[in-house]
Amino acid sequence: MDEMDEPDRPRPWRPEDGRPxxxxxxxxxxxxxxxxxxDGRWLHSQVLARxxxxAGPRSG
Structure with a gap:
C-alpha cells in the first residue's frame, strides 16, 4: 500500500473570513x-467537537 501524506491543515479563522x-x-x-x-488497521479516536x-468560500 502507498504511504499517505499528512493532510494539509487549514489556516485559523480570521475576521476577514466573515462569520466565525x-x-x-x-x-x-x-x-x-x-x-x-x-494500512489495513482500524484506528479509533474520540470526537470532542464539531x-x-x-457557507461560502474560504481562502487557504
Missing part, C-alpha cells in the same frame, strides 16, 4: 468515536 465557525462540543459522557482504516463553518 460555530463550535458544537459533545458532552463528556456521549463522545462519538471516529473509526479510520489506515466546527460548522458558514
Amino acid at each position: 465557525p460555530v463550535r458544537w462540543p459533545w458532552p463528556d459522557d456521549q463522545l462519538p468515536v471516529l473509526r479510520v482504516r489506515i 466546527l460548522a463553518y458558514p
Whole structure:
C-alpha cells in the first residue's frame, strides 16, 4: 500500500473570513468515536467537537 501524506491543515479563522465557525462540543459522557482504516488497521479516536463553518468560500 502507498504511504499517505499528512493532510494539509487549514489556516485559523480570521475576521476577514466573515462569520466565525460555530463550535458544537459533545458532552463528556456521549463522545462519538471516529473509526479510520489506515494500512489495513482500524484506528479509533474520540470526537470532542464539531466546527460548522458558514457557507461560502474560504481562502487557504
